[in-house]
Amino acid sequence: MTNIQKSTAQPPRDHRRIVWKEFKAFCDMLSGDPVLVPFKDGTTDWEATTRDSIEKLAHWSNFxxxxxxRLAILTDGFDRFIKDGADVSVVTAWNEGTPCIQQIEGAPCERAVDLIMDAIADDLSIEDMLGLQLADPMKPVPDTSPSKMSLDLEAIASRFEESRTAPVAANDNQPPYDERLLPYLEAFGGKDTILTADGVYGAVVDNKAGQIRLMPDGRALFVNKLFSKYIELPEVPKPLTANPFSLGDPTTLPQRDWLFGRHYIRRYxxxxxxxxGGGKTAHSISEALAMVTGRPLLDAGGPLTKPLRVWWINAEDPQDEIDRRFHAAAKHFSVTNEQIGGRLFTDSGRDQQFVIARQEGRDLKVVEPFIGDMVAEIRRREIDVVIIDPFVSTHEAQENDNGAMQRVAAAWTRVADEANCNIELVHHVAKNQGEVTADSARGGGAFKDKVRSMRVFNVMTKEEAEKAGVENHRSYFRVDFGKINMIASGNSQWRRFxxxxxxxxxxxxKNGDEIGVVEAWRWPSKDAVAEKAKAERASLIANVPAETLAGLKVRLGASDFKASDQATNWAGNLVGEFFDLNVKDKDSRRQVKAMLSAWIDAGELEIVQIQDAYRRVSPHVKPAAAPQN
Incomplete structure (x- = not known):
C-alpha cells in the first residue's frame, strides 16, 4: 500500500508554468506578446507603462x-487588421480579473482599442472575429462589455494551489469537455470529428469541414477558415425527455398574457x-389605434387599457394607401399624435420583404435570416402586437399543402415566441363560401390548427338587414370566434363601415378621398326594430287620399279578402289594383304587405276570423269597427 502511494505521489507544481499555459492562449487570441508591466499600489501604473518600461517574456521561467x-499582453502592428495603426501599441492587463486596455504608443486609434475589446467580449481571436465581419459585412460585432470575459491570473494560481493539495480521484467522472457541445457532435459529427474542451473539430456543415465553437452567450458558431465562412448554428434540440408533473399551488402559476380583446395574446x-372586402383590414386598423392609445374605440362602454406598441404591416398596399387609412380612422375617432405616443409602426410589403418561407424547386425553405431580423426589430422596438395583412403574401407555399402551411404557421409561431409578442395573421377564405367558419380559411385544417385563436368575419345578409331595419346590408358585418381554445366563445360582435x-x-x-372606417355597432332591440318598421310603414300611407282609403274599405267590407298572401283572394290583390301595383313583382308585393300592415297599425283595418265557403275559419282583412261611445 505504501509503495502504491509513493508511486502515485505528484511532484510540486510550478505556478508559473500553470499560469503561463493559460495566459499564452490569451496572447494568441489577441495576436500579442507576453510582457510584464510596471505596478504601483497594487495595480498597473499606466503613466509609467511605455515600450521601454515593459519587459518582454519568452518563457515561464523568465518571471x-x-x-x-504584472502579466499583460502587448499587441501592435494593427495595420495587419485595419487600414491604419502601423505605429500603434496596445497593452491589455488584468486587474483583479477585469481586463484593462490602454494604448501606449502611436497616433490615437480608437479602432485598435475597440478591436481588442471586441475580441475579449466575443471570446474570439482577432483573426476569427474579423473573418466573421468580412463573411457577413451586414452583421456587426455585438456591442458588449469586455467585462464579460476576465482573466484572473492570481485566481488561476490559487485554483491550482488548491488542486495540488486536494486528493486526486482515482476515477474522475467529470467530462473533459463542455456538455453543451454533445448535441452538435451528434448532429454534425463526421468520421474524423474530435470533441475537445472548447469545440468540435472536424464538424461537417453543408458538406464543408470546420470547427464548432460555443460563444459566451451559448450560441454555436461554425468556422470554416478555408472558405472564410462563419455560420451561426441554430440550437440543436435536446434529447427527448419525460418530465414528471406534480400538483402545486395554482395561485402561483403565471396568468396568460392577454393583450387585447381576449384575442391577442403574447407569444402566440x-x-x-x-x-x-369583408372588413378585415379596416377592422385591424381600428383595433391598432385602440391598442396604441389604450382607448376603447370599438367598445363604447369599455375601460381604458394599457397602451401597447403595434407594428401594422400590409404586404400588398403601398405606404400612401396605408397612410390614408390610418389618417381616416384617426380622424373619425379623434385620435391625436400625442395619444399614439410613437407606439405605432406601419410598413408596406412594397418597400420591404416580409416573406418567411420561399419555394426552392420542390422544397419549401424557411427564411432564417428574415426570422432573425424580424425578432431583432420587434425586440428593439419593444413591440407587443404585429398585425400582418394578408398572410398569403408572406410565403410561397402551396395553400392546399397542409404540411407546407403548417411549416409556415410554425415559423410565425417561432417569431411570436422568440420576440415575446403576438402575431396576428389576416387571412382570406376559399372561394364560393357561404357562412364563414374556421374551416373556411384557405390552407385547410393545418392553418386553423396552428393558430391559437381565430376570428371569422361575415357580411350581414339581406334577411338580417330586414330584421335590423338597416338599408345597405354590405355596410355591416359581424365578428365571431371561429376557433378559440383559451376562453369560452362569446356572442357576436357587430361592426359597420x-x-x-x-x-x-x-x-x-373638396372632400377628396372617401375612406371606409370600421366602428362598433349594436344590434337594435326588438322594440326599436318594431318601432322603426312601424314608422316606415306609416310613411307609405301618409299621402293616401281619404277618399281612396274609404273606397278600399268599402270593397274590403263588401267581399271576403284573406290576410294570407298565399290565398287567391288575398287582400293585397285589391290594394295592388287600387294603387296600380303588380303584386307579382317582389318589391311591389313587399310594399303592398307593408301598406296593409300600416293601416292595421293605424286602426283603419283589422284581422277578423271568418268562416269561408268550405266552413273553414281563417283570418280575413276587414275595415276596423268604428269605436263606440
Whole structure:
C-alpha cells in the first residue's frame, strides 16, 4: 500500500508554468506578446507603462510567482487588421480579473482599442472575429462589455494551489469537455470529428469541414477558415425527455398574457379570416389605434387599457394607401399624435420583404435570416402586437399543402415566441363560401390548427338587414370566434363601415378621398326594430287620399279578402289594383304587405276570423269597427 502511494505521489507544481499555459492562449487570441508591466499600489501604473518600461517574456521561467499580477499582453502592428495603426501599441492587463486596455504608443486609434475589446467580449481571436465581419459585412460585432470575459491570473494560481493539495480521484467522472457541445457532435459529427474542451473539430456543415465553437452567450458558431465562412448554428434540440408533473399551488402559476380583446395574446399566433372586402383590414386598423392609445374605440362602454406598441404591416398596399387609412380612422375617432405616443409602426410589403418561407424547386425553405431580423426589430422596438395583412403574401407555399402551411404557421409561431409578442395573421377564405367558419380559411385544417385563436368575419345578409331595419346590408358585418381554445366563445360582435372624407381634394371636389372606417355597432332591440318598421310603414300611407282609403274599405267590407298572401283572394290583390301595383313583382308585393300592415297599425283595418265557403275559419282583412261611445 505504501509503495502504491509513493508511486502515485505528484511532484510540486510550478505556478508559473500553470499560469503561463493559460495566459499564452490569451496572447494568441489577441495576436500579442507576453510582457510584464510596471505596478504601483497594487495595480498597473499606466503613466509609467511605455515600450521601454515593459519587459518582454519568452518563457515561464523568465518571471517569478510574485510577478503574476504584472502579466499583460502587448499587441501592435494593427495595420495587419485595419487600414491604419502601423505605429500603434496596445497593452491589455488584468486587474483583479477585469481586463484593462490602454494604448501606449502611436497616433490615437480608437479602432485598435475597440478591436481588442471586441475580441475579449466575443471570446474570439482577432483573426476569427474579423473573418466573421468580412463573411457577413451586414452583421456587426455585438456591442458588449469586455467585462464579460476576465482573466484572473492570481485566481488561476490559487485554483491550482488548491488542486495540488486536494486528493486526486482515482476515477474522475467529470467530462473533459463542455456538455453543451454533445448535441452538435451528434448532429454534425463526421468520421474524423474530435470533441475537445472548447469545440468540435472536424464538424461537417453543408458538406464543408470546420470547427464548432460555443460563444459566451451559448450560441454555436461554425468556422470554416478555408472558405472564410462563419455560420451561426441554430440550437440543436435536446434529447427527448419525460418530465414528471406534480400538483402545486395554482395561485402561483403565471396568468396568460392577454393583450387585447381576449384575442391577442403574447407569444402566440392568432388569425382573422373572412372574404375579400369583408372588413378585415379596416377592422385591424381600428383595433391598432385602440391598442396604441389604450382607448376603447370599438367598445363604447369599455375601460381604458394599457397602451401597447403595434407594428401594422400590409404586404400588398403601398405606404400612401396605408397612410390614408390610418389618417381616416384617426380622424373619425379623434385620435391625436400625442395619444399614439410613437407606439405605432406601419410598413408596406412594397418597400420591404416580409416573406418567411420561399419555394426552392420542390422544397419549401424557411427564411432564417428574415426570422432573425424580424425578432431583432420587434425586440428593439419593444413591440407587443404585429398585425400582418394578408398572410398569403408572406410565403410561397402551396395553400392546399397542409404540411407546407403548417411549416409556415410554425415559423410565425417561432417569431411570436422568440420576440415575446403576438402575431396576428389576416387571412382570406376559399372561394364560393357561404357562412364563414374556421374551416373556411384557405390552407385547410393545418392553418386553423396552428393558430391559437381565430376570428371569422361575415357580411350581414339581406334577411338580417330586414330584421335590423338597416338599408345597405354590405355596410355591416359581424365578428365571431371561429376557433378559440383559451376562453369560452362569446356572442357576436357587430361592426359597420362609415365613410370618412380626408378633405384632400382640390377645386370643386373638396372632400377628396372617401375612406371606409370600421366602428362598433349594436344590434337594435326588438322594440326599436318594431318601432322603426312601424314608422316606415306609416310613411307609405301618409299621402293616401281619404277618399281612396274609404273606397278600399268599402270593397274590403263588401267581399271576403284573406290576410294570407298565399290565398287567391288575398287582400293585397285589391290594394295592388287600387294603387296600380303588380303584386307579382317582389318589391311591389313587399310594399303592398307593408301598406296593409300600416293601416292595421293605424286602426283603419283589422284581422277578423271568418268562416269561408268550405266552413273553414281563417283570418280575413276587414275595415276596423268604428269605436263606440
Amino acid at each position: 517569478e510567482v510574485s510577478d503574476i499580477p 399566433v392568432t388569425a382573422s379570416v373572412g372574404p375579400g 362609415v365613410s370618412v372624407p380626408l378633405m384632400n381634394g382640390k377645386g370643386l371636389v
